[in-house]
Amino acid sequence: MTRYRYSPLSGQNHIRLATLHPGKFEDDIFISFQTSTFPNTTSSYEALSYVWGSDKNSLQVYVKGAGPASTNKPQDVEQTEFDHIPITRNLDIVLRHLRYAEAPRVVWIDALCINQEDDVEKGPQVAMMSEIYRLAGRVVAWLGAEENDSSHAMYLLSYLGSQVEVDIASRKMVPAAGCSDPAVGNLDVPLPLRNEDIRSVYHLLCRKWFERLWIRQEIYLAGPEAVVMCGLSQVKWSIFRRGLMCAYIKPPAVLEYTDRYVARFRFLEGFIFHEPILYLVDVRYVFNSAQCHDPRDRLYAIWAFFTDVEKALVPPPDYTQPYEKLYATVVRNFIARFGSLNSLSECELQQDGKCPSWVPDWSKPFAGFYLSGLAMGFRQFGAWYEFPEPEVLRVMSVCKCTVSKVHQFPILPRFTGAMLEQLRALLMVVDQEEHRTIEEYTRLLAHDRFAHKMDPLDHAFPDFEQAKRCVEFILSDRDIHSDGNREYVFSPGVRRFLSMSRNSSGFRLIQCTGGYIGVTAAPVQPYDEVHFVLGCSTPLLLRPRGDCQYRVVGSCFVPGLSFGEAFLGPLPDNVVPTQKFDERFGRHVLAYKNVISGEIFYDDPRLESLPIQLDLEEFRRRLQYNPLAMLYIKPEALKVCGVDLNCIDLV
Secondary structure, eight states: OOBOOOOOOSSTTEEEEEEEOOOOTTSOOEEEEEEEESSSOOSOOEEEEOOOOOOTTOEEEEEEOSSOOOOOOHHHHHHOOOEEEEEOHHHHHHHHHHOOSSSOEEEEOHHHHSOTTOHHHHHHHHHHHHHHHHTSSEEEEEEESSOTTHHHHHHHHHHHHHHEEEETTTTEEEEOTTOSOGGGGOTTSOOOOOHHHHHHHHHHHTSGGGGBSTHHHHHHSOOTTOEEEETTEEEEHHHHHHHHHHHHHSOOOOOTTHHHHHHHHHHTHHHHTOOSOBOGGGHHHHHTTOBOSSTTHHHHTTGGGBOHHHHTTSOOOOTTSOHHHHHHHHHHHHHHHHOOOGGGGGOOOOTTOOSOTTSOOTTSOOTTGGGGGGGGSOOOBOOOEEEEETTEEEEEEEEEEEEEEEEEOOOOOSSHHHHHHHHHHHHHHHHHHSOOOHHHHHHHHTTTOOGGGEESOOTTSOOHHHHHHHHHHHHSOOOTTSHHHHHHHTSHHHHHHHHHHGGGTTOEEEEEGGGOEEEESSOOOTTOEEEEETTOSSOEEEEEEETTEEEEEEEOBOTTTSSSHHHHOOOOTTEEEEEEEETTTTEEEEEEEETTTOOEESSOGGGGGOSSOOOHHHHHHHHHHOTTOOBOOOHHHHHHTTOOOEEEEEO
């Protein structure tokens, strides 16, 4: 018995399809291949979405010659030597569950239908994968065999999903038309989940399929017939996903498994609320929890979700090139195409990284992905940049302060009393060294995300005044656990503020020269500098290397400096930055709100007072159809306005 040798495909517009021959569950697995033109294939096929699993102790499938499918008769096996293809044990289990007893089944499975040992063939095949899944007659997402009461979890999610409708962008949920239990879609009515329900769903969501990067395009590009399969249980994907959304939006009562359940849903947030259009600066936020074996696939596997403009930034799949070259090429293309340096917000210093520090290393986990929500920061100025050398990005920046001390945020527990105690211990240490205002601490702990800074008003975020009172309580000497304070400690306003503050778990609180404080997930050290790079929306921590060279450590949030103050000074007292939901983009964008009149507008009111001539009318016109439009001002003009811009090299 020899290993099967793939015949070369007739061209880049061809694919292989595998016929899975019928048999009993315990029989050996036989397949045969047929090649077909693509996308104009005449054969209907199903595409499999699954996790490869470990290649240790591999098994095999046997390859018959092309021809009509037949049953696996014993005499066939005895009289013929069939070539084989090694497969993982996980794929073996999948095929046994998929195989029909009496009829053939035509499938497309990447591990079988692509010659995995031929990097030249792999590139064009990978480039077609999004279309292969989109045009499949049905996509089957395989979660694994039945265990940990998974059938019950599948039933629960199917039931929840059948009772609700959810708007993905706004995360608003309502009862589905004709549902049997409107309470499921009512946000004021908690889900009546028992501990065994929570446990079964938690274990189901811990399946590796949910973490695999490639499954994003495999399931999200699938047609309406796509199903999720676990053991013998099948649920339509559209219903299964609504069930996940419902369970995320309405967390259950606090029971034995609740903490793990809630943490798992938070971990899978980017998967559950994946949107059809992706921007390069969202890669870390949306796909941070997803995994793949080849670092080049961090971009190849999600290419189909980019806008047409951003698709052009990514070269065709080429597995002969190192991943760091791919990443650098994409970032240079992004900067040149958009005149923006917002890709710097996704950078985080890696000790063993192969990429220049100004190139996000998408192959590494990103601790600061939550902070990218603050990338609304200050978007209005376009970038100035040069590439004096291939590995060097030259930019213009303002240095406002230097890190003097670093304090570690604890891993904050879910229990309210314990969380208040840990925040008190941290803030007392910081406040003893240098007093701050209650407002500064409040904005810092909640990353400046408050209900009044959202349009429309979103009460999922904390109320600013209630949050300030909570910080006053934290800094006081009042007994957190006394019966007299119990009602306040467990009030909705406190819990909402603490829920937002919990996003800082494991982050670092930084004290800086000039009286500033901030928060970051980056590996910051004393003497790192806080810079504001022209064309980047978030403040950056940079590490000096001498001769005006710096390494990007990561992004940060610094109250009083995160909304363009380094370039334009403070906002007027009656104006606050706002995240406005824009229907055209299906997402929140930066706007400004006059808190007295309630008026919301896109252009920064500070631009009017600059002592240089600007065509603000043209800029405002562009903002009306593109709220992400940028104003391009030469560095020399900003220097005339008193901005202390300096030319530095990022390496």
